[in-house]
Amino acid sequence: MKRMIFATGNENKMKEIREILGDLPLEILSMKQAGISADIEEDGTSFEENALIKAREVCRLAGEMVLADDSGLEIDYLNGEPGIYSARYMGEDTSYRIKNQNLIDRLEGVPDEQRTARFVCAIAAVFPNGKELVVRGTVEGMIGYEERGENGFGYDPIFYLPDRGVSTAELPPEEKNSLSHRGNALRKMKELLEKEHLL
Numbered sequence: 246m247k248r249m250i251f252a253t254g255n256e257n258k259m260k261e262i263r264e265i266l267g268d269l270p271l272e273i274l275s276m277k278q279a280g281i282s283a284d285i286e287e288d289g290t291s292f293e294e295n296a297l298i299k300a301r302e303v304c305r306l307a308g309e310m311v312l313a314d315d316s317g318l319e320i321d322y323l324n325g326e327p328g329i330y331s332a333r334y335m336g337e338d339t340s341y342r343i344k345n346q347n348l349i350d351r352l353e354g355v356p357d358e359q360r361t362a363r364f365v366c367a368i369a370a371v372f373p374n375g376k377e378l379v380v381r382g383t384v385e386g387m388i389g390y391e392e393r394g395e396n397g398f399g400y401d402p403i404f405y406l407p408d409r410g411v412s413t414a415e416l417p418p419e420e421k422n423s424l425s426h427r428g429n430a431l432r433k434m435k436e437l438l439e440k441e442h443l444l
Contacts, residue, residue: 246270246271246272247270247271247272247310247444248271248272248274248279248309248310249271249272249273249274249309249310249311249312250274250275250276250279250281250303250307250309250310250311250312251273251274251275251276251311251312251313251314252276252285252299252300252302252303252311252312252313253275253276253313253314254275254276254277256275257398258314258427259273259275261418261422261425261427261428261431262427262431264418264419264422265422265427265428265431265432265435266431266435269435269438269444270444271444276303279307281303281306281307283302283303283306285298285299285302285303286298287299287315287329289315289329290329291329291367292315292316292317292329292365292366292367292381293315293367293369293379293381295315295329295367296313296314296315296367296368296369296379297313297369297371297377297379299313299315299369300312300313300369300370300371300377301369301371301377303371304371304372304373308373309373310370310371310372310373310443311370311371312368312369312370312434313368313369313371314366314367314368314369314427314430315329315366315367316331316364316365316366316367316426316427316430317329317330317331317332317364317365318331318362318363318364318365318399318400318404319362319363319364319365320348320352320360320361320362320388321359321361321362322352322355322359322360322361323348323351323352327344327348331399331400335347341398341399341400341402342392344400345392345400345402345403346392348388348400348403349388349389349390349391349403352388357387357407360387360388361385361386361387362385362386362387362388362404363383363384363385363386363426364383364384364386364400364404364413364425364426365381365382365383365426366381366382366383366425366426366427366429366430367379367380367381367430368380368381368382368427368430368431368433368434370434370437370438370443372443376443378434378437378438378441380430380433380434380437381430381433382425382426382427382428382429382430382431382432382433383426383429384406384413384424384425384426384429386404386405386406386407386413387404387405387407388403388404388405389402389403389404389405389412391403392412392414393405393411393412393414393415394411394412394413394414394415394416395414396414396415396416396417396418396421397412397413397414397416397421398414401413401414401421402414406424413425
């Protein structure tokens with residue numbers, strides 16, 4: 246069976262990835278499982294650039310097919326913040342409870358219609374022969390007034406889906422995967438890989 250490395254050390258992310266790509270004829274490994282450790286500086290100016298930086302470096306080290314993602318939260322009222330700095334917002338070691346509360350505080354007094362936001366996920370696939378593919382998935386919503394739900398991670402508890410009346414952290418995992426930014430991007434990548442006969 247072919248192997249594919251997903252350039253992340255995040256176990257929550259690997260769980261989502263395996264749930265969505267589970268029916269592909271691939272063994273999906275994290276960097277740790279593939280025995281690769283690399284400190285990659287993500288200095289791109291977009292989600293797409295950062296995903297490519299990660300995928301290229303891990304592909305160079307591993308010599309096999311690599312997927313990498315870069316994702317984050319864009320809040321329109323805050324000019325797209327935290328954006329590509331979502332993981333590093335207020336410092337990488339700061340808990341998401343503190344980050345989430347900070348964003349809620351910064352939106353104090355802002356009405357619903359101006360609290361629009363989206364989760365963005367760019368996924369890059371890089372192959373040893375130099376071929377590269379990049380896709381983007383998004384999910385639109387708004388920033389809630391408090392943390393709600395225990396199922397998600399990161400900014401999920403404050404990302405509210407008005408049409409469903411819940412935060413993404415209140416959705417069961419299968420439902421979240423069916424509409425999440427990462428789920429959308431992974432399905433697009435899956436279609437591309439199949440269409441281009443790269444599996």
